Amino acid sequence: MVTPITRAGHTHVMATRETLDIMRIRYGDAFCTSTQEAILGASTSIGDVTVSFHPAGHVLGSAQIAVEANGTHIVVSGDYKRRHDPTCLSFAPVACDVFITEATFGLPVFHHPDDRSEIVKLLTSLKQFPERAHLVGAYSLGKAQRIIALMRETGYDAPIFIHGALARLCDYYESEGIELGDLRPATIDAKDKQSFAGAVVVGPPSAFADKWARRFPDPIPIFASGWMLVRQRAKQRGVELPMIISDHCDWPELTETIREINPGQVWVTHGREEALVRWCELQGIAARPLHLVGYDDEGE
Amino acid sequence: MRPFAELLDRLVLTPQRNAKIKLMADYFRAAPDPDRGYALAAIAGTLTLKIVKPNVLRQLVLERMDEVLFRYSYDYVGDLAETISLVWEPPAESQAAIGDLALGAVMHQLETAGRANVHGLVRDLLDQLEGSSRFAFLKLITGGLRIGVSARLVKQALADMGNVDITEIETLWHGLSPPYIPLFQWLDGTAGKPELDMPAVFHAVMLATPVGDNDLASLDPKDFAAEWKWDGIRVQLANLAGTRRLYSRSGDDISGAFPDILEAANFEGIIDGELLVGGTMRTNHATRTFSDLQQRLNRKTVTRKMLEEYPAFIRGYDLLFSGGRDMRPESFLTRRGALSALIEKAAPSHFDLSPLVPFSSWEELDRLRKDPPDPVIEGIMLKRLDSPYTSGRSKGPWFKWKREPYNVDAVLMYAQRGHGKRSSYYSDFTFGVWTQSDGKDVLVPVGKAYFGFTDAELEVLDRYVRNNTIERFGPVRSIRAEADHGFVVEVAFEGINFSSRHKSGVAMRFPRISRLRTDKLPRDADRLETLLAMIGSPDSALAAPAEPK
Numbered sequence: 014m015v016t017p018i019t020r021a022g023h024t025h026v027m028a029t030r031e032t033l034d035i036m037r038i039r040y041g042d043a044f045c046t047s048t049q050e051a052i053l054g055a056s057t058s059i060g061d062v063t064v065s066f067h068p069a070g071h072v073l074g075s076a077q078i079a080v081e082a083n084g085t086h087i088v089v090s091g092d093y094k095r096r097h098d099p100t101c102l103s104f105a106p107v108a109c110d111v112f113i114t115e116a117t118f119g120l121p122v123f124h125h126p127d128d129r130s131e132i133v134k135l136l137t138s139l140k141q142f143p144e145r146a147h148l149v150g151a152y153s154l155g156k157a158q159r160i161i162a163l164m165r166e167t168g169y170d171a172p173i174f175i176h177g178a179l180a181r182l183c184d185y186y187e188s189e190g191i192e193l194g195d196l197r198p199a200t201i202d203a204k205d206k207q208s209f210a211g212a213v214v215v216g217p218p219s220a221f222a223d224k225w226a227r228r229f230p231d232p233i234p235i236f237a238s239g240w241m242l243v244r245q246r247a248k249q250r251g252v253e254l255p256m257i258i259s260d261h262c263d264w265p266e267l268t269e270t271i272r273e274i275n276p277g278q279v280w281v282t283h284g285r286e287e288a289l290v291r292w293c294e295l296q297g298i299a300a301r302p303l304h305l306v307g308y309d310d311e312g313e
Numbered sequence: 314m315r316p317f318a319e320l321l322d323r324l325v326l327t328p329q330r331n332a333k334i335k336l337m338a339d340y341f342r343a344a345p346d347p348d349r350g351y352a353l354a355a356i357a358g359t360l361t362l363k364i365v366k367p368n369v370l371r372q373l374v375l376e377r378m379d380e381v382l383f384r385y386s387y388d389y390v391g392d393l394a395e396t397i398s399l400v401w402e403p404p405a406e407s408q409a410a411i412g413d414l415a416l417g418a419v420m421h422q423l424e425t426a427g428r429a430n431v432h433g434l435v436r437d438l439l440d441q442l443e444g445s446s447r448f449a450f451l452k453l454i455t456g457g458l459r460i461g462v463s464a465r466l467v468k469q470a471l472a473d474m475g476n477v478d479i480t481e482i483e484t485l486w487h488g489l490s491p492p493y494i495p496l497f498q499w500l501d502g503t504a505g506k507p508e509l510d511m512p513a514v515f516h517a518v519m520l521a522t523p524v525g526d527n528d529l530a531s532l533d534p535k536d537f538a539a540e541w542k543w544d545g546i547r548v549q550l551a552n553l554a555g556t557r558r559l560y561s562r563s564g565d566d567i568s569g570a571f572p573d574i575l576e577a578a579n580f581e582g583i584i585d586g587e588l589l590v591g592g593t594m595r596t597n598h599a600t601r602t603f604s605d606l607q608q609r610l611n612r613k614t615v616t617r618k619m620l621e622e623y624p625a626f627i628r629g630y631d632l633l634f635s636g637g638r639d640m641r642p643e644s645f646l647t648r649r650g651a652l653s654a655l656i657e658k659a660a661p662s663h664f665d666l667s668p669l670v671p672f673s674s675w676e677e678l679d680r681l682r683k684d685p686p687d688p689v690i691e692g693i694m695l696k697r698l699d700s701p702y703t704s705g706r707s708k709g710p711w712f713k714w715k716r717e718p719y720n721v722d723a724v725l726m727y728a729q730r731g732h733g734k735r736s737s738y739y740s741d742f743t744f745g746v747w748t749q750s751d752g753k754d755v756l757v758p759v760g761k762a763y764f765g766f767t768d769a770e771l772e773v774l775d776r777y778v779r780n781n782t783i784e785r786f787g788p789v790r791s792i793r794a795e796a797d798h799g800f801v802v803e804v805a806f807e808g809i810n811f812s813s814r815h816k817s818g819v820a821m822r823f824p825r826i827s828r829l830r831t832d833k834l835p836r837d838a839d840r841l842e843t844l845l846a847m848i849g850s851p852d853s854a855l856a857a858p859a860e861p862k
Contacts, residue, residue: 120385120386120389121378121382121383121385121386121399121400122386122389122390122396122399122400123399124399124400124402124444126443126444134319141335141336141339142332142335221736221737222730222736222737223737224737225737226736226737227737227738231734232734232736234736242399243389243390243395243399244322244325244326244392244395244448245390245391245392247326248325248326249787249788250788251730251732251736251788252326253323253326253327253328253732254323254326255326265402285385285389287385288382288385288386291379291381291382291385292379292382295379
């Protein structure tokens with residue numbers, strides 16, 4: 014599957030088993046008429062073309078799609094990243110003639126720091142402000158589980174409280190063998206408000222602007238996103254502790270991936286096409302923007 | 314550099330006062346000398362560095378980077394220093410060297426570099442620093458560090474760190490300089506309190522408590538003197554052993570903006586008074602409004618034209634030192650006698666004595682308070698005749714009794730979410746009043762307020778905003794506000810003046826939401842003409858054309 018295209022309303026869906034499971038969780042059993050499970054690395058013929066799926070490293074189940082027809086190889090990256098992520102398989106570069114890459118963070122400003130240093134920021138704040146609830150905004154699919162898994166990797170073993178919107182996906186990740194430790198619902202009577210002092214609460218970013226957030230004592234608004242790199246973005250959203258953690262490539266990852274794959278042509282989509290196209294031109298790589306109607310939002 | 318950079322990043326995004334103090338105090342405890350001293354100087358605005366021009370930085374980054382890619386980046390981020398800090402890629406070999414360059418080491422290199430070497434030095438330092446540190450470094454050398462921390466707040470953090478009273482820090486402050494090593498050694502407990510060479514230091518001022526409901530009933534009017542409370546800023550003027558300084562109430566040195574007053578100080582000692590603009594009583598000219606005084610505030614230097622158009626003077630309240638003699642243990646009456654004699658001999662154009670207000674009963678004084686003889690009076694001060702001058706705010710010796718605030722009924726127009734505890738509440742409100750535009754009545758915004766209401770009232774306001782949103786612009790919501798549908802609030806404020814910066818042409822001082830008027834419809838709210846009439850005094854009218862654009 015190519016992540017941004019996994020929406021309800023398609024007739025036939027071919028995707029990895031994990032992606033099909035996740036679509037079922039998010040959209041219900043009737044999310045499409047028929048499904049076909051893609052095995053990573055295995056080739057399938059559809060008419061005159063041969064299709065194979067390869068890990069993209071974005072979230073659990075995410076895949077790039079390689080298409081071959083008449084000797085021409087095209088790889089559609091979908092959303093991808095190159096960093097360590099304890100919750101999914103790493104991106105596997107696939108040689109091709111045309112590489113269609115995403116460019117969510119396709120500007121030279123995006124140099125995302127080491128994930129661990131961002132987790133340390135959160136841990137430091139927990140020590141500094143033990144009386145305050147730490148509300149971590151993170152997208153429900155992938156980012157939330159990755160933040161939790163990264164915290165567990167550092168040895169943080171206290172219970173982590175999660176918003177209801179995360180529960181089923183977290184359960185699914187656990188059923189796939191990704192250990193998230195002691196997770197508890199972030200729902201408690203008003204009289205127990207203080208029990209969230211010094212606790213980590215993970216939820217979708219939209220929930221923190223909502224009345225939902227009022228149950229927590231003197232909360233610190235935190236947001237885990239690649240966009241948090243730009244200070245004004247954090248300030249506008251009222252984020253006090255930005256965690257720069259992204260499930261997309263930053264600029265060096267994008268450019269290194271293109272160098273590594275060394276395709277004949279690069280088509281750039283989904284993000285800031287112009288800068289990456291410019292970079293390819295400077296490197297002598299043929300490149301062009303590929304605008305997908307309706308897919309230029311800033312989801313991350 | 315990294316701990317300092319992280320501190321700055323946190324401070325900029327942290328709205329709560331106490332959290333800021335905690336972040337700074339923790340940093341000061343953990344960071345070594347001289348790093349923390351330079352950090353303190355950077356935050357308090359006492360750091361003097363050679364400024365690097367933006368053009369030099371632009372050249373540096375274009376040595377490494379394609380101009381088109383840089384332009385895309387700069388357009389996206391919008392801030393030059395931040396853009397460069399983000400796009401900068403150290404060469405592979407120097408990345409290995411990133412341990413963490415200390416702030417003190419960076420300062421030392423900058424201080425010792427010749428002008429010709431600045432270009433290369435900045436490049437080398439950028440190569441040795443990681444992202445956030447590059448940002449902090451670039452903000453320091455371009456003089457663009459804005460972190461929303463007042464000098465007062467950073468002094469409070471120092472006080473917390475060393476568990477001392479903030480007045481001790483304020484008194485020492487102007488006798489010390491970066492990197493403040495003796496100060497930190499004292500706060501750490503490894504050395505005694507620093508001894509100052511400079512005599513004209515700031516002494517923490519004496520403050521009054523507001524008159525509460527039954528405070529006066531048990532007090533005898535004969536024990537108190539009353540003075541007008543003038544609407545300027547409280548200052549302390551020191552002239553000792555050849556050093557002259559003018560300090561604000563919190564100990565900020567504002568000498569640079571008031572050379573006229575410093576020059577006119579012909580007496581030795583330290584006086585306490587109100588800084589005002591206009592003519593003194595001794596020259597029979599009117600005292601001008603706070604908005605005129607504002608023309609002179611927050612400046613490092615002042616032009617001759619400003620000095621002529623906005624002449625400043627001090628209206629004396631008290632005498633702390635007469636020559637080298639500490640007057641503070643003396644009674645108010647004794648100090649005032651000495652102050653009166655001192656001002657008698659001082660320049661009439663720059664010094665006068667705050668007059669006493671004769672009264673025989675609290676009722677009489679209350680009447681005077683409600684109808685003061687001068688528009689630049691904002692209330693009454695009550696001072697015990699036998700009280701010594703003690704720093705800080707203790708209840709009993711001095712009271713302030715403010716004039717009643719102004720009130721208008723206004724309509725909520727926009728709302729924004731608050732911070733911290735209020736981050737899930739719409740608690741920052743823009744309100745407006747009616748005016749005519751193209752023959753129709755429309756609402757024009759006249760101010761913003763984010764306090765004055767109770768927690769229960771906030772629940773009501775928040776619910777209204779959520780249920781009556783028309784449009785959203787990022788974090789701001791536009792609220793339904795029509796003649797027959799909308800939310801009316803009573804807004805209390807301390808003063809109002811013309812302002813060319815606001816669409817309505819007026820600016821309120823200290824506005825707050827004093828009552829929710831759910832009993833009123835927006836059509837019953839006040840009109841702009843009502844607000845304009847409140848400005849009314851001749852001095853304010855004079856000030857109107859002089860407002861900056």
